[in-house]
Amino acid sequence: MIETKTNQGNGCVPFSPAIAPDAEIEARVHAWLDRMTLAEKVGQMTQLSIDLLGKGPDMYSSYLPFEFDEEMLRKVICDYKVGSILNTPSVTAVPVRK
Numbered sequence: 001m002i003e004t005k006t007n008q009g010n011g012c013v014p015f016s017p018a019i020a021p022d023a024e025i026e027a028r029v030h031a032w033l034d035r036m037t038l039a040e041k042v043g044q045m046t047q048l049s050i051d052l053l054g055k056g057p058d059m060y061s062s063y064l065p066f067e068f069d070e071e072m073l074r075k076v077i078c079d080y081k082v083g084s085i086l087n088t089p090s091v092t093a094v095p096v097r098k
Contacts, residue, residue, distance in 0.1 A: 043081030050087050052076075 053076065054062030055069045076082040
C-alpha cells in the first residue's frame, strides 16, 4: 500500500496502484527524464487546443472547414515539443477586450 496526502481532512488515504511497481520500467523512465531538458519536460506537459493549429485570420480563430497550419504544427511539435493536442475544434480562447 502507498499512502498519499488528501486535500480532505488531515489524514492519509491508503491505496493500491493499478499496476504493480516495476523496477526496470522505473529505471527506464528516470533515464529518459534525466536526458530531457527542462524545455522538453515543459513541452511534454503542455496541452494545446487544436484551434491554435488551424489556419485563420488570427491566433484566436480558425477558418471552417478546419485546415491545419502546417508551419504552426511543425513549430509546436518540433520546436516546443508539445506533448498533447486536444481535439476540441471551435472552443478557442477569446482575448479580453478593453
